[in-house]
Amino acid sequence: MEFASDNHAGISAPVLDVIAREGARHGGAYGEDDVSENAQAMLCDVFECDVRSFPVTTGTAANSLALSCLCEPWGSFVCGDSAHVLRDESGAPEFFGHGMRPTPLSAPGGVIDVAVLSETLAAAAPDVDDVHRTPFHAVSLTNLSELGGLYSAAQTSELTEVADRHGLGTHLDGARFANAVAATGSAPADLTWRAGVDVMSFGGSKNGAMSAEAVVFFDLDAAETFERRRKRAGHLVSKQRFAAAQLEALLTDDHWLDNARHANEMAGALARGLAQIPSIELLGAFQGNMLFIETDRATTEAWQDQGAVFYAEGRGPRQTARLVTSFSTTTAQVSTFLEMARDLASAGQTEQSS
Amino acid sequence: MEFASDNHAGISAPVLDVIAREGARHGGAYGEDDVSENAQAMLCDVFECDVRSFPVTTGTAANSLALSCLCEPWGSFVCGDSAHVLRDESGAPEFFGHGMRPTPLSAPGGVIDVAVLSETLAAAAPDVDDVHRTPFHAVSLTNLSELGGLYSAAQTSELTEVADRHGLGTHLDGARFANAVAATGSAPADLTWRAGVDVMSFGGSKNGAMSAEAVVFFDLDAAETFERRRKRAGHLVSKQRFAAAQLEALLTDDHWLDNARHANEMAGALARGLAQIPSIELLGAFQGNMLFIETDRATTEAWQDQGAVFYAEGRGPRQTARLVTSFSTTTAQVSTFLEMARDLASAGQTEQSS
Amino acid sequence: MEFASDNHAGISAPVLDVIAREGARHGGAYGEDDVSENAQAMLCDVFECDVRSFPVTTGTAANSLALSCLCEPWGSFVCGDSAHVLRDESGAPEFFGHGMRPTPLSAPGGVIDVAVLSETLAAAAPDVDDVHRTPFHAVSLTNLSELGGLYSAAQTSELTEVADRHGLGTHLDGARFANAVAATGSAPADLTWRAGVDVMSFGGSKNGAMSAEAVVFFDLDAAETFERRRKRAGHLVSKQRFAAAQLEALLTDDHWLDNARHANEMAGALARGLAQIPSIELLGAFQGNMLFIETDRATTEAWQDQGAVFYAEGRGPRQTARLVTSFSTTTAQVSTFLEMARDLASAGQTEQSS
């Protein structure tokens, strides 16, 4: 019962197939090959516009490289206070951006409220030319957020309008973008450039790939220095066609969305099941592939004792558990987990009432 | 007839097998998994000592991360004037090392002469504490070198002794280390730590892997800050077990050496064949998988017209061609190439004599 | 009526005298001169211990260089949310520290509460070895704070004990340290190393010098890389003896404390006078050379119209004015200002009551 992370999963069959296919033949290095060209063309199709896209192997690289194209070293980007770029990348944005500063905003569920963004930027506006300050140059959103929250196309638009008004570029961390598309039912274009996003990290690794993300620029000018930055950060892979091929596999016949829909459905099934257990509280109204629940420590520990793998936080008697599903989560795993949870809950009730 | 680069090749069968194996199962992320542990153990075996090893996906990352552990931002490392770290990484060492400076030494065949190193370090020695200078902190060797040159264990020892005497650490760029081991017949340990190397980039991608290198520390203290550096450079891959698995596949049953031996043999066959053609001059006494030859431009262009793929340099009537073989180069490809070369040469001679 | 900043002042007579003295003679460059030696010896005397001290010309350089010696590029330092290092240095700490991150703590009056520090460090403690995070490496206090707040020796000790328990170094931004010493009556040693401070920025420019600060290390080991960092940041001045001479002038016969005491007294006189005007609210219980008051915008604007120079913040009908005194503020200036304030206040009252 593996619910720890979608990056604990293996790789999906079409991804393995293209790796096998490329493994058996020669090809140009450093992205000068037909697979890389094809992946670029497919991303243009998926996003219904002319993009510039660049495969990389990690989300941290994708985010940091993208942000370094939007934000000067003496500038700052705003992000949610649970953002991966803030909390989980060991200061990679600062490294890639030569010292640019992340400024966290309070963001319940990992979703930045437009009023909070608006106030923050308005408060800083009078100092934007003050050489002593670190002016805001960019905003970074995460959709699906790190806490499972979802931005609709409309919400995204509202935020980028505020950003735009203050001259900020917008980055979207889309490590779980597929799950966001599946959850909203919106077109990829509607959740990104039509909503004002300038550049995104398009995630593959959490959605069935082995190690493939793409930095996708909708604002083509913003990509100007990207290739130099990627190369000197060691993120231009020699056999890059293997990364491109993984993206190709995901994008072919909507495989990426199938994977994400499946993961979301599994999380939905978990949520519906757990909602019926009185001792468990679902946190947030999340529709993606991540579920946050609150329950007592005895419960989370009992689950783990019975073989469930997931992260739990909290040092007191109550804990927050994060359950993540992936393309490879099975209905059987969900059923087994729910059954176990129900059994433990009723055993616990019996115990309490006896 | 693909002789452009060993990173134009596909992946070897055992590598694909482990990717398929890992793709079908779950595993811990960020290197906390049994495959990563096993790769580390295998590297200890191969090098007959306790090492600390870290998989990364590119040679540029491996080199730059390793060097940044040996050299302060205000220091300098010396390297050959054809070194990859100097010429082919877009300043990645400077980026990872926060400004540390490469100092190139004249190195025919990509091989640094001990006298040149010795003189350079001796000349700088009086200024080593002068705060205005950039003192030498490390030396970086490449074996097999970028120009196909080979360091023997004895040569390596001589160089690291000089480095050591001046307090410098030694890095070995081993993107083609397998070819060097195959060519020298020396034990991996003899070409590295027994010869005084502190840290190496152990190459896999050019030798049958998809994208897998390992930074291998023999000086365990030098590894102290490595994990922080790797993470914030975006080079800690979430599904790292796939990189570790590739290393595992290479190291199992000496597959890495079989691949390299084959590549070297193919290059040797090419060399022997070309040596018999009078209009072609073999440059250097190279025993690895790279061949540099000089011939006239008409010849290189004729070869390319007939489908041979390789790099050629020189804007005048004479050109230097680089022919690189890999694990996947076949005897048939070599024969076809040699036949073509011989045919063209005799046609050319006929023409000249007529 | 100049109350805008203590760095709007000129230089005090003893400072000019030593500049004239040094201007008339030759001396070694880059700190190899007797004046630099003497300044170092005087700082040892003032702090009653063996220090390593280095003159620089700006507070931003002093702070950033000092912090970069305490905090790794992948680490973070905590500071008050009004700290100069956070808000007024355009990201200089990030630049000097190669991306190290400032983490602001809520700090009313610019003074960090020990409970807030304690909670912050305790919350981060479990993750201190997590390679995904940016661990805390240092804390930066400012005494006198940017908002005029004062740390006693006891408060400082309490904070550094917490820092120490978590392995953090402590930096003190002492741009107005003289004012803090004058205000507390504590010995310089008691406010610094005896209270656990590892390195400080010792301010001169705001206290009668032209451009002279000193980075003073009490933890001598922490100074190890300082000279390299200073040089390559362009902060080793060729004619450094002029900066050292300014420090010498300040430290001779307690001139620095005389200057600071005078400034504090002038601010005290201002405070006492303004406290008697009902429409003016003094903010905080500040004893240094900075006064923050709240009043209505009409008042601050009227003062400015009558020639008073100071900073005022707030876009609504109420404003916060900052009044700063210096060694060169005169009793007459204070009287004139108070008279004006009283006159305007009574005119305003008359107006309101009529």
Add this chain to the structure above:
Amino acid sequence: MEFASDNHAGISAPVLDVIAREGARHGGAYGEDDVSENAQAMLCDVFECDVRSFPVTTGTAANSLALSCLCEPWGSFVCGDSAHVLRDESGAPEFFGHGMRPTPLSAPGGVIDVAVLSETLAAAAPDVDDVHRTPFHAVSLTNLSELGGLYSAAQTSELTEVADRHGLGTHLDGARFANAVAATGSAPADLTWRAGVDVMSFGGSKNGAMSAEAVVFFDLDAAETFERRRKRAGHLVSKQRFAAAQLEALLTDDHWLDNARHANEMAGALARGLAQIPSIELLGAFQGNMLFIETDRATTEAWQDQGAVFYAEGRGPRQTARLVTSFSTTTAQVSTFLEMARDLASAGQTEQSS
């Protein structure tokens, strides 16, 4: 007999006067003051064009900040192999430029030959868009050079034309620019922007100031990011009007040129005197304020024993001595030195012949 360096000198009388003048009054901080405005206006006059100028306190800062405006982090600037930016700044350009790389050119007398520059840039031209390389973005000249060499206006033009053709910007390190102007008799404009220079470091500290240089942009667009860079490097001095005032003093009534002419004349007198001593060889045809001579070690040591202060290099029996004069070098000092040198020489001859 102080001939060690022009930065061992004191400050000239007009410089002290303006420091005294500013010391007695208030003024705006961070360059928002009338003195700073005036210095800027005077630089426009001196250079007969619209410049953007920024005072800083060290030459290292001036050079590094200027170059970081011309060269991207992944780019390289070329400079002479004896350049201060290469050898005497501890990698400051790399620090300020986030890793940009200095590429040294062989430059006898510190003067880059146009053919050498031309060949270097032509050789690199085919790779200018190759993402693996570090393309050339700028050239840095030093006039007067670190080895006393002089660029004429025509030579400078030739070099900048080559640079321009390849898209490089040109920086001029003018730590001793006054001496170059005095030596050539050319107008400052002719040696700079009319000769194609984009930005220069205008030196004051070696020419009678205490610590004042100016970065002067002729290419106004190149200055776009300068103020951010200066601030976050800690080089925006709070009491900046004191630096501006020093520039003002130098530029008033050609005081800077008087100082430089005097220094040059003193060096000329030294040269003429030493040329008559057979055992002394003058190196180069230098017309500024630096003299390089070759003689035997016994001579340099005898001079030093008799109180002459200067740098001498060479570990064998022959040494190269560098004699530097300044605004404060007196005719008497020169005479005393020459007399001593002649006495020692004839004593030596007597000894030899006896």
